[in-house]
Amino acid sequence: MSYWLVSLPLLETKERTWNTLQQKTTYDNNWSINFKFDIPELRVGTLDSLMTLSDDLVKTNISLESVVGKIRRTIVDVCGSPASACAIDGVPVESYLTSFQWDEAKYPSRRSLQETVTKIQEDMVKLDDDLKVRVSEYNTVKTALQNVQRKTQGNLLVRDLNTIVKPEDIVDSENLETLMVVVPKYGHAEWLKCYESLTNFIVPRSSKVLMQDHDYMLCTVTMFRRIVDDFKQECRGKGFTVRDFSFSEEAMESQQAEFTELKSTAAAKIESLNDWCQSAFSEAFSSWIHICAVRLFTESILRYGLPPKFLAAVLKPGKAENKLRSALGTIFSSGGAKYWKSEGKEDVTIGYDGEYQPYVSFSISLD
Known part of the structure; x- marks a missing residue:
């Protein structure tokens, strides 16, 4: 969903400006839903510092x-939480x-604008770095768990056979293997024949x-040890794959323990990541707004001059965005930018958002 943040030149007073905005854009035409946007009178500084800022x-x-x-x-796609968790x-x-x-x-309003912006920038860099580290840690555990899974x-070509084969399925003696x-x-009938x-x-x-899966069947065959290599060679020629396997109860138990530990660790990591992300999102979104x-205050001072005389508002436009733009342009054209002109024209770089407006x-976007 898209919103417009606007700073409107006053039509005498903030109250009259707000009432006019409501009347023309909401009550008469239903082109937008409007909300006041509270900005205190911030510490301005010099014109050069404002232009740089x-x-x-x-x-x-x-x-x-x-x-x-x-x-x-990360909250939605990695942690699997609903968007409402944001x-x-x-x-x-x-x-x-x-x-x-x-x-x-x-963010004390007595602090300079540059100090406020710098603090937010530093906090966001730290949040971004922390996010990368936490996601990386989770992905490492997730990858290890996927490898075990x-x-x-x-x-059956890659699966660990210790989870399938039982001691009674094998013969392991001095002469037999x-x-x-x-x-x-599709080749099982041929296997049985040959x-x-x-x-x-x-x-x-x-x-x-x-065992069998969608494509393969795991079959046993017992033979004298001395012809194992010859048998493997013949199998390759027929399209049969002899798996290298040595039964080990210890390996099976170790793998199961590793899987259980990794599964528990992954669950703890994702829960921790989700909790951190929800807290971080709250901080990041607040800082962004x-x-x-x-930004709205700075552009307003550059556009309208000092002392601050403007109405800040949030507009949720409907489908008739062009009509809304036209109406705002008409209503606030006379009270628009009257500072920072060059050769009789307003400097369109101030408060510019795709198309020049007199406000x-x-x-x-909140999507």
């Missing part, structure tokens, strides 16, 4: 929006924006099917 704020806004998006995607201290993002209140305790849940052969399903004659010294009727407020405006 204006350029910096565009980049900062993009950077913060990116961090917010990364955390949101909130600010329990307040949905839309409600937070439309009822925004400046956090005076965290692949051994126990992959197809049981091999595990992976046979394509396995006893692939070489000499095969124990007759020693093959049995231990504060940057939007600073400050830029869009933000």
Whole structure:
């Protein structure tokens, strides 16, 4: 969902400006739903510092929006939480924006704008770095767990046979050895016809099917040890795969213990990541909207001059965006930018958002 943050030149007073905005855009035409956007009178500084800050704020806004998006995607796509989990201290993002209140305790209005922006930038860099570390840690455990699962849940060409083969399935003596052969399903009939004659010294009727998956069957065959290599060579020529296997109860128990530990660790990591991301999202989103407020205030001072005389508002446009733009342009054209002109024309770089308007405006998306 897209919103417009606008700063409108006053039509005498804030109250009259607000009433006019409501009447023309909501009551008469239903083109938008409007909300007041609370920005205190911030510490301005010099014109040069404002011009420098204006350029910096565009980049900062993009950077913060990116961090917010990364955390949101991690919550939804990695942690599997619903989008509604992306909130600010329990307040949905839309409600937070439309009822925004400046956090005076965290960002004192007496502090210079550059100090406020720098603090937010530093906090966001730390959040972004922490997110990368936490996601990396989770992915490491997840990959290790997937590798173990692949051994126990992959197809019979790669699956760990210790989870399938039982001691009674094998013969392991001084002269005899049981091999595990992976046979394509379509070739099982051929296997039954030929396995006893692939070489000499095969124990007759020693093959049995231990397991099958979608594509393969795991078959046993017992033979004299001295012809194992010859048998493997003959199997390769027939398209049968002899798995290298040595039964070990210790290996099976060790693998099961590793799987259980990794599964528990992964569950703890994802829970920790989800909790951290929800807290981080709250901080990041709040910081982003504060940057939007600073940006709107800065552009308004550059556009309208001092002392601050403007109405900040959040507009949720309907389908008739062009009509809404036209109406705002008409209503506020006479009270628009009257500072920073060049050769009789307003400087269109101030408060610019795709198309020049006689008021400050830029869009933000909460999707």
